[in-house]
Amino acid sequence: MKAVRLHEYHRQPVVEEVPEPKAEGPFDVVVKLGGAGVCRTDLHIVEGQWAEKSGVTLPYTIGHENAGWVRETGSAVSNVEPGDTVILHPTPTCGLCHACRAGNDMHCEFGSFPGIDSDGGMAEYLLTSARACIKLDPATRPEDVAALADAGITAYHAVRKAVPQLYPGTVCVVNGAGGLGHIGIQSLRALTAATVVVVDRNAEALELAAELGADHTVLADGKQVDAVLDLTGGHGAEVVLDFVAEQGAQQDAFAMTRRDGSHFVIGYGGMLEIPAIDLIATERNVIGNLVGTYNDLAELMVLAQAGKVTLHTRKYPLDGALDALADLDAGRVRGRAILTP
Structure with missing residues (x-):
């Protein structure tokens, strides 16, 4: 064969x-x-x-x-x-x-x-x-x-774990709308009532995200963290699903996460560097996903x-x-x- x-x-x-x-x-x-x-x-x-x-x-x-x-x-x-x-x-x-x-x-x-x-x-x-x-x-x-x-089970598993934090009125950021991210968007729509914000550097990927039910899309043009903070009243999102986690996207994802929120690391390839005091002072969670x-x-x-x-x-x-x-x-x-x- x-x-x-x-x-x-x-x-x-x-x-x-x-x-x-x-x-x-x-x-x-x-x-x-x-x-x-x-x-x-x-x-x-x-x-x-x-x-x-x-x-x-x-x-x-x-x-x-x-x-x-x-x-x-x-x-x-x-x-x-x-x-x-x-x-x-x-x-x-x-x-x-x-x-x-x-x-x-x-x-x-x-x-x-x-x-x-x-x-x-x-x-x-x-x-x-x-x-x-x-x-x-x-x-x-x-x-x-x-x-x-x-791709599907990985995205779904992350959403499934995040469901208790995504009650109505909360925000979930999907960082990366590619092979995993576009399934994550649909899983969020099927399992939660959260507002879904999708971040990607590819305009076509954002078009697909909108078709799949994203409430807001943000082009990753260097101002994406500020854009997400603007959409969340300066607080950040309760949950960030990082399907990229390389080339700086992993640091952006943590910065988009609000106090007492959760940053799910799903993609990989980069190194996440967080001062311990930032975890302590804001009680943000970093959660791996296999x-x-x-x-x-x-x-x-x-x-x-x-x-x-x-x-x-x-x-x-x-x-x-x-x-x-x-x-x-x-x-x-x-x-x-x-x-x-």
Whole structure:
């Protein structure tokens, strides 16, 4: 089968032939990919940012936003069968450790993260587990929902955590309206009554944000912090969801957060520097956000299949993976790039 393989950090992946995976374990599931999302994390992987954290052995197949059709199952799999349409939670888990028992699947002590620490889904087939599979309506096209497996679940998980702080009359800033941010806007509209302010340096992204229900849009032209403060009476927002967190956006996001507010760090790549006295004097919270739980993804798919959350995508063939990565890096993708193996 064809797969997008990374052989060396700081060099582009290659599309090459590799053996097809087989369902050898009792809970193994082999999925024929119908859609594989292209994420900024894939760019960071190529840059070597995940090398120490993942411990992966090169070469390997990248891609961690996956949906398709079940091709083969292990002997103990009972929740899906060949032919089923599925979206895959990004972290196959053990189900037995404390984190799994508590419902915090993404912190599983024995889980894996295909596309980051093992072979991922930018390929024709992917080996995963029964615990990662969420069965979908057969009419659902995997290419239309694949990115919800990471971009979607990550944005939804952050909004879900912020919901108790976003009662009517509050303000939430969405910093970055790209692949994750545009899902975050829709999740906020579905789950809260907060006023949504979207900040982005791309005018087209702000147009999309307005179409998706943003109450205010702010162009990141160097005056974005002042603009948000003006919109909030000088106080800042109760919640800031930072989907960028690099090139200075992370400092802006904290500055946009009001006293006793919460700054959710979702994007990454930069360094957040905050004097301890600023945290103490204002009691602002800085909260990390890593993908989401199996239940988060299941809830998000309910919203998606009801038409309340939709992905704006640009599709590429598997052989066009390098074009997709280049377009994402250059900011030419509106919404999410999807490979269709």
